[in-house]
Every structure is written in C-alpha cells, then in structure tokens.
Amino acid sequence: TMDEARHVLAERFGYASFRPGQEALVEAVLEGRDVLGVMPTGAGKSLCYQVPGVAAHGMALVVSPLVSLMGDQVRSLLDAGVRGAYLNSTLTPGQQGTVMRRALEGAYDVMYVAPERLADPRFTDFAAQADIALVAVDEAHCVSQWGQDFRPSYLAVGDFIATLPARPPVCALTATATGRVRADITRLLGLRDPLVLVTGFDRPNLGFAVERLEPKRKIARIAARALASPAESGIVYCSTRKDVERVHEALVAAGVPATRYHAGLAKEERAANQRAFIDDDAPVMVATNAFGMGIDKSNVRYVIHHNLPGSMEAYYQEAGRAGRDGEPSECLLLWSDGDISTCRFFIEQESGNEELTPEEADAVRATRRRMLETMVGYCYTVDCLRGYILRYFGEPAEGGCGNCGNCTGGVEAVDVTAEARAVMRC
Ligand code: ADP
Ligand code: MG
Numbered sequence: 001t002m003d004e005a006r007h008v009l010a011e012r013f014g015y016a017s018f019r020p021g022q023e024a025l026v027e028a029v030l031e032g033r034d035v036l037g038v039m040p041t042g043a044g045k046s047l048c049y050q051v052p053g054v055a056a057h058g059m060a061l062v063v064s065p066l067v068s069l070m071g072d073q074v075r076s077l078l079d080a081g082v083r084g085a086y087l088n089s090t091l092t093p094g095q096q097g098t099v100m101r102r103a104l105e106g107a108y109d110v111m112y113v114a115p116e117r118l119a120d121p122r123f124t125d126f127a128a129q130a131d132i133a134l135v136a137v138d139e140a141h142c143v144s145q146w147g148q149d150f151r152p153s154y155l156a157v158g159d160f161i162a163t164l165p166a167r168p169p170v171c172a173l174t175a176t177a178t179g180r181v182r183a184d185i186t187r188l189l190g191l192r193d194p195l196v197l198v199t200g201f202d203r204p205n206l207g208f209a210v211e212r213l214e215p216k217r218k219i220a221r222i223a224a225r226a227l228a229s230p231a232e233s234g235i236v237y238c239s240t241r242k243d244v245e246r247v248h249e250a251l252v253a254a255g256v257p258a259t260r261y262h263a264g265l266a267k268e269e270r271a272a273n274q275r276a277f278i279d280d281d282a283p284v285m286v287a288t289n290a291f292g293m294g295i296d297k298s299n300v301r302y303v304i305h306h307n308l309p310g311s312m313e314a315y316y317q318e319a320g321r322a323g324r325d326g327e328p329s330e331c332l333l334l335w336s337d338g339d340i341s342t343c344r345f346f347i348e349q350e351s352g353n354e355e356l357t358p359e360e361a362d363a364v365r366a367t368r369r370r371m372l373e374t375m376v377g378y379c380y381t382v383d384c385l386r387g388y389i390l391r392y393f394g395e396p397a398e399g400g401c402g403n404c405g406n407c408t409g410g411v412e413a414v415d416v417t418a419e420a421r422a423v424m425r426c
Contacts, residue, residue, distance in 0.1 A: 004055045021199035034194040036172045043200045045173040049136035053110040058133030070112045086112035100126045115153040118160040140172035144184035198394040208385040209405030219250045226256040232301040233283040239307035248286040261287040298325040304332045308339035311371035
C-alpha cells in the first residue's frame with residue numbers, strides 16, 4: 001500500500017516525500033498496473049521500482065544495460081538497508097548460481113540483470129520459479145531502433161515478460177522518449193494499458209535564447225557575454241576539437257579566464273582543466289560534448305552553444321548543466337547555416353554501432369535526420385522556446401514562458417517555417 005511505500009521511502013531511503021511523478025508511478029505499480037515513466041536524468045527514476053521492490057511481497061527484477069553501474073547501485077542499496085543483488089557476466093557461474101538460489105529463498109528486494117541474461121535458459125528457469133513483484137525496464141528507449149541507443153538485446157525483454165507464469169506489472173523508465181519511441185516501448189515490451197507519465201522536464205530558472213550569427217561573429221558574442229560578468233561560471237560547447245581550440249584561444253586573448261576540454265587532450269590535462277573549472281579557478285569551460293557527463297557543478301550561470309547540436313536531447317542535456325542551484329541562468333544557442341551541413345555530414349558518415357545490421361543502421365540514420373530537423377525547428381521557431389522544448393519531451397506547455405528570447409521579443413516575429421524547410425533541403 002502507499003502507506004507502506006511512504007514508510008519505506010522515509011525509513012530506508014531517508015527522503016521526506018516523493019518527487020513529482022514518483023508517487024503516481026509507485027502507486028500504479030503497487031496496484032498491479034503497467035507504467036511508462038518518462039523523466040529527465042537525475043529526476044529519480046530508480047526509486048520508482050526500488051520502493052515497490054521493498055514494499056511489495058516479492059522482488060523487483062530490474063533490466064538494465066548499464067552493467068558497469070550495477071555493482072555501485074547494489075552497494076548503495078545495501079548501505080540503505082535494502083537487500084539488493086545483481087546478475088551479470090562479471091560474476092562467475094558459481095556466483096550466479098548462488099545469487100539465483102538465494103533469490104528463490106526470498107533474500108532480495110531488488111535484483112538487477114543485464115538484458116543478455118533474459119535469453120539464457122538457466123535464468124528463465126529461475127525466473128519462472130522466483131517471486132517477482134514487478135519487472136522494471138530501465139533505459140527502456142533502448143528497445144526502439146528509432147532512438148540513438150538501440151540495443152538488439154532489449155528485443156528479448158518483451159518475450160521474457162510474456163513467458164513469466166504470473167505476469168507481474170512492468171515499470172518501464174526512460175529519460176528520452178519521443179512519441180514514436182514511446183509507442184515502440186509499449187508495443188515491444190508488451191505493456192498492457194500502461195499509465196504513461198511524463199514529468200519534470202521544465203527548468204523554470206533557465207532562460208533560453210537563440211541567435212543566428214555569421215560564424216566569424218560568434219566568438220565576439222561569446223567573449224562579450226563572458227566579460228559582462230567575468231567571475232561567473234559558464235560552459236561554451238563547440239562541435240569540434242578545432243573549434244574548441246580556436247574559441248578557447250580567442251577568449252583567453254580577450255581576457256576571459258577560460259580553460260578547455262576535448263578528447264584530443266592528454267588525460268592529465270583534461271583532469272587538471274576540469275578541476276580548474278570546478279574550483280572556479282578557470283570559471284569558463286570551452287569543450288566538446290565529451291565534457292559534462294557526471295559533472296555536478298551547481299553554479300554554472302550560462303551555457304552557450306557555439307554550434308548547433310544534433311538533437312534536442314543533446315541540446316537540452318548540455319544546456320541543462322546551467323543553473324543546477326536553481327538560480328536564474330542563461331542557455332544561448334548560436335548557429336549559422338554551415339552548422340546544419342556539419343551535423344548532416346556527421347550523420348551520413350557515421351559508421352554507427354557495430355551491433356546493427358545495415359537496415360537498422362539506415363533506420364538509425366533516418367531517425368537522426370529527423371532529430372536534426374526538430375533541432376533546426378527550434379532555431380527557427382517564433383513561439384516560446386521553453387514551450388518548444390517541453391512539447392518535444394511530451395510535456396504539455398501552453399502560452400509563453402515570458403523568460404525566453406522569443407517571449408521577451410528579442411527577435412522579429414516573422415514566420416520563417418518555409419525558409420527552415422528550404423535550408424533543410426539544401
Ligand atoms: P534517474 O535514474 O532518473 O537519472 P536516480 O534514480 O539516479 O535518477 O536519482 C537521482 C538522485 O535523486 C539520487 O541521488 C536520488 O537519491 C535522488 N532522489 C530520488 N528521489 C528522491 C526523493 N523523492 N527525494 C529526494 N531525493 C531523491
Ligand atoms: Mg537511472
């Protein structure tokens with residue numbers, strides 16, 4: 001029941017209340033209903049299956065592609081007094097046998113498995129006898145070839161669920177799901193009348209703006225912003241290492257305390273530059289998208305994109321590194337026509353994921369072209385930029401936010417949709 005769930009949340013996890021969305025998902029799962037939760041990274045998706053795993057009779061079986069993180073996830077569960085375990089190829093066959101035997105004795109509340117495991121007869125025999133309160137599918141978008149992280153091994157998840165003797169509720173979770181990916185998740189996992197919940201994408205303290213600039217005017221624009229408040233922390237994203245070098249050099253020459261980060265630098269230099277940025281010794285970071293994963297710097301006041309990113313997912317993830325502390329922060333996207341050709345070039349020449357057949361690789365390229373089109377649409381829209389982002393992620397957004405470049409009237413209100421189409425065709 002929800003009282004038990006709230007008790008588990010407070011006593012085991014030490015949290016006073018559920019975040020938006022968590023409560024509804026937990027409640028539905030405990031009532032036996034399938035759910036699809038779409039929430040951004042860091043929103044707290046794990047609790048949506050961990051809490052029911054503890055509160056319900058039987059365990060949560062969690063399918064996750066992140067084999068390297070399972071050990072850490074289980075360790076933090078154990079620290080909280082939650083009985084966790086994982087089954088993947090890092091364990092010896094003997095250890096795997098022990099984990100399965102103990103699971104049959106009811107020793108676990110939450111058990112992580114890699115998707116590859118689901119086709120293994122030893123595992124399916126085990127699962128048929130185990131007391132499984134729910135199956136959680138983390139990173140559920142991996143089942144769809146219309147996304148960027150398609151994993152053929154995820155196609156086995158739906159069959160696995162269908163063959164469980166007492167079909168438990170399924171809790172599918174993802175941070176990115178367009179309508180098409182969402183439909184794939186529902187169909188390929190065999191979700192039954194799922195509660196679909198999309199929440200938490202809005203970041204009210206971020207002010208979005210887009211400026212179309214000649215390439216040669218971009219650096220001056222960035223330098224002007226940085227010098228307007230030299231002590232403030234900012235990130236400048238560039239699409240290539242060469243641009244990082246160029247922009248970094250120009251900013252330093254203009255007196256901006258900037259550092260840089262890209263995969264072409266030696267490991268030691270990357271680490272040192274990252275540290276200088278985190279410690280505010282060099283408050284401005286110029287980087288490729290290699291920078292940022294797992295970085296939690298709360299006082300980043302602006303994120304400027306020197307080039308157009310390839311998708312709204314990529315843009316929002318990178319821009320979202322501004323203002324983690326909740327203070328007003330800027331997300332400025334600079335773009336020029338040449339950026340679109342560069343993105344297109346990346347898509348066409350990318351050899352792609354080796355797991356993919358040529359047909360699948362074609363499908364992935366087609367998706368990425370569409371994602372780019374949506375990103376270009378963001379540059380051209382005359383409507384509220386925040387609304388454009390939220391609608392893209394499936395969250396309702398009406399009226400203007402009053403806080404983006406378009407709402408505050410920084411641009412001329414002309415309908416350039418036709419022009420956008422022409423640009424996409426060239
Ligand atoms: P996601 O999988 O959505 O990226 P996680 O499940 O890893 O996010 O959770 C991100 C962080 O949020 C974790 O540190 C987690 O402990 C914290 N968190 C989750 N739910 C709550 C809550 N209800 N109250 C406070 N913190 C929470
Ligand atoms: Mg997660």
